[in-house]
Amino acid sequence: MTNSPVSALRAAGLTVVRGGREVLRGVGFDIPRGSVTGLLGPSGCGKTTLMRAVVGVQVVAGGTVEVLGEPAGHPSLRSRIGYATQNPAVYADLTVAECLRYFAAVLGAPATDVARVLADVDLTARADQLVGSLSGGQRGRANLAVALLGSPDLLVLDEPTVGLDPVLRDDLWRLFHRLAAAGTTLLVSSHVMDEAARCDRLLLMREGLVLADDTPDGLRAATGQDDLEQAFLHLVRTTEAAA
Amino acid sequence: MSAAITAATARRILTQLKHDPRTVVMLLLVPTLLMTLLRFVFNSEQLFSHTAPALLGVFPFVIMFLVASVTTLRERTTATLERLMTMPMGRFDLILGYAVAFGALAVAQVGIATTVSVLWLGLEVTGSVWTLLLIAVLDALLGMALGLLVSAFATSEFQAIQFMPLFVLPQFLLCGLLQPRENMGWLLNWLSDVMPLSYAVDALTQVTRSAEVDGTLVRNLVIVAACALLALVLGASTLRRRTP
Numbered sequence: 001m002t003n004s005p006v007s008a009l010r011a012a013g014l015t016v017v018r019g020g021r022e023v024l025r026g027v028g029f030d031i032p033r034g035s036v037t038g039l040l041g042p043s044g045c046g047k048t049t050l051m052r053a054v055v056g057v058q059v060v061a062g063g064t065v066e067v068l069g070e071p072a073g074h075p076s077l078r079s080r081i082g083y084a085t086q087n088p089a090v091y092a093d094l095t096v097a098e099c100l101r102y103f104a105a106v107l108g109a110p111a112t113d114v115a116r117v118l119a120d121v122d123l124t125a126r127a128d129q130l131v132g133s134l135s136g137g138q139r140g141r142a143n144l145a146v147a148l149l150g151s152p153d154l155l156v157l158d159e160p161t162v163g164l165d166p167v168l169r170d171d172l173w174r175l176f177h178r179l180a181a182a183g184t185t186l187l188v189s190s191h192v193m194d195e196a197a198r199c200d201r202l203l204l205m206r207e208g209l210v211l212a213d214d215t216p217d218g219l220r221a222a223t224g225q226d227d228l229e230q231a232f233l234h235l236v237r238t239t240e241a242a243a
Numbered sequence: 244m245s246a247a248i249t250a251a252t253a254r255r256i257l258t259q260l261k262h263d264p265r266t267v268v269m270l271l272l273v274p275t276l277l278m279t280l281l282r283f284v285f286n287s288e289q290l291f292s293h294t295a296p297a298l299l300g301v302f303p304f305v306i307m308f309l310v311a312s313v314t315t316l317r318e319r320t321t322a323t324l325e326r327l328m329t330m331p332m333g334r335f336d337l338i339l340g341y342a343v344a345f346g347a348l349a350v351a352q353v354g355i356a357t358t359v360s361v362l363w364l365g366l367e368v369t370g371s372v373w374t375l376l377l378i379a380v381l382d383a384l385l386g387m388a389l390g391l392l393v394s395a396f397a398t399s400e401f402q403a404i405q406f407m408p409l410f411v412l413p414q415f416l417l418c419g420l421l422q423p424r425e426n427m428g429w430l431l432n433w434l435s436d437v438m439p440l441s442y443a444v445d446a447l448t449q450v451t452r453s454a455e456v457d458g459t460l461v462r463n464l465v466i467v468a469a470c471a472l473l474a475l476v477l478g479a480s481t482l483r484r485r486t487p
Binding site: 018019055056057058059060073075078079081083085087089090091092093094095098102103105106107108130146 | 327
């Protein structure tokens with residue numbers, strides 16, 4: 001069964017070499033559809049590279065990644081994945097609405113999508129402002145809005161909540177769960193562990209390896225730790241001791 | 244390939260420029276200002292008419308090279324290219340979008356410079372003014388296509404800017420404007436033969452001096468157009484979906 005209906009993302013032995021260094025060292029995971037999966041780990045552990053491999057823009061040295069039943073990078077996936085990079089990939093010299101209209105046209109998404117995603121990220125009031133004049137947090141939300149265009153089946157979001165105030169952060173997490181309830185699969189990276197509890201599933205990464213692919217409760221049970229940060233530390237220490 | 248995506252891309256690039264009026268004014272008027280300057284440097288309509296046609300091709304070539312290389316480099320370095328490559332955007336959709344947007348600008352730029360040169364600076368065009376415009380626009384597109392291509396080899400805007408003297412000035416020196424090409428040594432003559440700007444300058448000079456559209460003129464036009472197309476195809480091949 002390669003086309004399991006419940007699997008949104010599946011990887012096995014995924015290896016990526018960048019600049020002569022193994023950034024991903026045989027990573028494997030299996031993520032069900034309609035869930036919010038947190039990709040957590042310290043800066044530089046390979047989260048962004050993993051996400052780039054999933055959306056199909058990363059040259060891969062070995063292993064397989066299967067996305068929505070197709071190999072990653074398959075042309076049919078290009079209108080089904082929403083991807084938001086960590087550094088906002090939006091045109092600074094366009095207004096927010098102009099920028100969204102352009103990406104909507106490229107995706108073939110309906111024109112009404114622009115108003116919807118602006119409301120989703122709470123930027124409706126800034127629609128006619130130049131992206132370059134937005135604050136860092138607003139620009140990040142404009143970047144997220146592009147990923148929401150066309151109602152993709154899979155959302156790959158690299159640190160979408162960095163630099164946001166707690167209220168906005170909460171709003172976004174509610175949005176993520178609303179989307180997941182409607183059947184969207186979300187892969188959301190973060191380097192702060194306090195967001196881990198808000199995820200349905202967790203992928204814990206360290207130095208190019210996935211240490212755990214589990215639910216938060218499963219992780220607590222497996223490590224005997226109530227606090228997810230402590231659970232992560234426990235995993236790191238037992239892995240290092242075993243190595 | 245999708246006409247809708249190409250059109251959306253061209254519109255997006257022109258909208259970006261609309262928010263940058265200073266760039267638009269410079270794009271439209273700098274070649275005209277330079278032509279005016281040239282006219283008074285020569286201080287003779289006859290001498291001006293001798294050199295001006297070639298420069299009507301060279302100025303847009305240089306300017307479009309710079310603008311295109313910096314714009315695409317920005318697209319590469321700000322990750323918008325990577326985002327577009329995850330979307331149903333074909334490489335040629337993007338390249339053609341650029342070609343349409345900058346092509347439209349080139350028509351306006353060359354149109355203004357030619358009008359001013361003919362009406363007020365005393366440029367005499369024996370052949371068709373439309374052919375002159377066509378060649379100048381092809382030159383601008385050639386510059387744009389080369390700019391797109393070399394931006395793939397630049398990792399910073401400093402490098403992109405320096406490609407201008409490297410790729411453009413030798414063509415300018417060897418195109419026959421400063422010294423007739425047949426008077427150059429065999430090596431320089433050969434180099435001049437393989438540089439597309441030489442054919443553009445030959446064609447421009449011919450259009451100003453004679454009304455006849457002969458085989459040589461058509462051949463020169465085809466060479467310039469083919470070089471622009473080749474550079475666009477090579478430029479498209481530098482846009483990679485997967486990067487290391």
